[in-house]
Amino acid sequence: MRQKLTLITLGVKDFQKALAFYEGLGWKKSQQSQEAYALFPLGGIVLGLYPLQELEKDITLNYQQASFSGMTISYNATSEEEVNAVMQEAERLGATIVKPAQKVFWGGYSGYFKDLDGYVFEVAYNPFWQINNEGNLVM
């Protein structure tokens, strides 16, 4: 198995509302998107939005709502100010703030929000991590 993951899929309860949230962030979907399948290329991975019931059928598992499923997705910002701006933008679009942006024990600055379907996103500025011109963490 190559050291690669290609696609994160979020099963969404209201496709149009979820689409409006991610497009509201200024994101542009790929032309390969379909009527009820949105694909946002993120440079190295793609975020997909797909109706939850369809995803359940494909996986053959029933969805269970969890306050926190154990997985988070992070957006690494280049400053504390950008963290604040992204958290405010997400909240304005209907996200729920889980933990307001603040200085944290590991020396950075971060906050968490849940999108409309309850998926947990971290927005973080880590002064010890470098971000290149493509927005990728330099590892």
Add this chain to the structure above:
Amino acid sequence: MRQKLTLITLGVKDFQKALAFYEGLGWKKSQQSQEAYALFPLGGIVLGLYPLQELEKDITLNYQQASFSGMTISYNATSEEEVNAVMQEAERLGATIVKPAQKVFWGGYSGYFKDLDGYVFEVAYNPFWQINNEGNLVM
């Protein structure tokens, strides 16, 4: 907000076992990894493994086990044979097969497994999608 996500973090119940699973796939962690924080660069996004209890503290939410939390992460293979090989490799390392690899309605071939902590991964071959030399979906 740039059209970018930088990091997927999986909260894991047994860090050493989870690490052995992902290293067992042949993946190499970054030197920026720490004793209880593994970082696997995936070309455009990083997969992090972090002890679940620590992640709960940081997020200020309690974990709830869900059969299916609504989110999946996909590995797009370049052939049906590669899908089969990856599914077998994951199973050998202790993953649970949720749906054996099979031809699916959208014209591709895919299966699902859960890793040791129950996170759902799809392994798919999509004949309508192109994968470039870096392993990225061409969108």
